[in-house]
Each structure stands twice: as C-alpha cells, then as structure tokens.
Amino acid sequence: MTKDHKEKHSDIDESNIPTELLEHPSYVDLQNKLTEAEEKATQYWDRLLRTQAETENMQRRAQRDVENAHKYALEKFITELLPVIDSLERSTSLHEDHQHSVLEGVNLTLKMLYGVLEKFNIQQIDPLTQPFNPELHQAVSTQVDSTVPPNTVLNVLQKGYLLNNRLVRPALVVVSKPG
Numbered sequence: 369m370t371k372d373h374k375e376k377h378s379d380i381d382e383s384n385i386p387t388e389l390l391e392h393p394s395y396v397d398l399q400n401k402l403t404e405a406e407e408k409a410t411q412y413w414d415r416l417l418r419t420q421a422e423t424e425n426m427q428r429r430a431q432r433d434v435e436n437a438h439k440y441a442l443e444k445f446i447t448e449l450l451p452v453i454d455s456l457e458r459s460t461s462l463h464e465d466h467q468h469s470v471l472e473g474v475n476l477t478l479k480m481l482y483g484v485l486e487k488f489n490i491q492q493i494d495p496l497t498q499p500f501n502p503e504l505h506q507a508v509s510t511q512v513d514s515t516v517p518p519n520t521v522l523n524v525l526q527k528g529y530l531l532n533n534r535l536v537r538p539a540l541v542v543v544s545k546p547g
Contacts, residue, residue: 439532446490446529446536453481454526485529493528493539495521504528506538512547520544 456478460471485492493504500507500519511522521541528539 491530510545513544
C-alpha cells in the first residue's frame with residue numbers, strides 16, 4: 369500500500385465496526401450451514417412432491433367414486449324392478465290358447481321393458497346350455513344328464529342381470545353332473 373492509501377484508512381475508527389463483521393465464521397462453518405440448508409430444502413421439496421402426489425391421488429379417487437356413483441346409481445332401482453320382470457316372464461310361459469290377446473299384451477310390455485333395461489346398460493344373463501360360470505350363475509341344484517357335458521346349465525330358474533358389466537343378481541340355475 370502506498371503511504372497516501374494507508375493514511376486514508378488509518379483514520380477509520382475500528383471501535384465503531386460491529387464485532388460480527390470482525391469475527392468471520394470459518395469456511396467449514398459456512399459449508400456446514402450451507403449443507404444443512406440444502407438438506408432442509410431437499411426435505412421440503414420431497415414433502416411438497418409427496419403432498420402433490422397425494423392430492424392428485426385423492427382427486428383421482430374422488431373422481432372415480434363420483435363416476436361409480438353415477439354409473440351404479442340405478443342398482444337399487446334394477447333390484448326392485450327384477451321381480452316384476454320375473455313375474456312377466458312367468459306369465460308368458462303359463463299361457464292358454466283363449467288368453468292369446470293377454471299374452472300378446474304381456475309380451476309387448478316385456479319387450480318394452482327389455483328396451484328400457486338396454487337403454488340403461490342392463491344386460492340379462494340367460495345361460496341355458498352354456499357352461500356354468502360361478503361368477504355369473506348360482507347353482508341351486510345339480511341333475512344327472514349324460515346328453516350334455518358336465519357343468520352345463522340345464523335349466524334357468526331365474527335370469528341374472530348385469531349393470532354396466534357389474535353383477536346385480538346371479539342367474540339361478542340347475543347344472544348337469546356326470547352320471
């Protein structure tokens with residue numbers, strides 16, 4: 369330093385400088401504090417990402433629940449309606465010749481009812497002569513019949529129904545067994 373430069377700085381009173389400025393932390397202390405701050409930032413970032421993922425999952429779950437509520441809202445309705453269909457179907461199978469016009473009316477009503485069911489994506493399960501499927505059918509009895517393969521539906525006592533491909537009621541069936 370030049371003499372003039374020393375003279376300019378010599379008139380600074382060091383007693384007025386705060387002691388924090390004179391006592392600098394060591395490089396190691398600064399590095400430790402930086403590392404600690406980076407770790408906390410990483411923890412907070414991870415927590416933010418987890419919270420964001422949980423929120424997205426909750427939104428997807430809620431959306432799926434709402435979709436299912438809309439999709440299966442008619443389940444109670446169809447459960448109540450099925451015995452009516454069963455009665456109509458039974459009345460068509462018990463016809464007599466002099467009741468031809470009544471039978472026609474019942475058949476037309478039943479046809480309209482099937483159309484309504486189809487409109488609301490309700491499918492009928494009528495598994496006659498098909499292999500027994502425990503996911504869609506409920507066997508109420510078995511019967512020996514050597515003319516068909518074992519586990520074939522021989523008789524449908526009550527048809528089953530699906531609502532948007534979800535089982536509402538299984539078909540009640542009689543199943544063949546080997547003799």
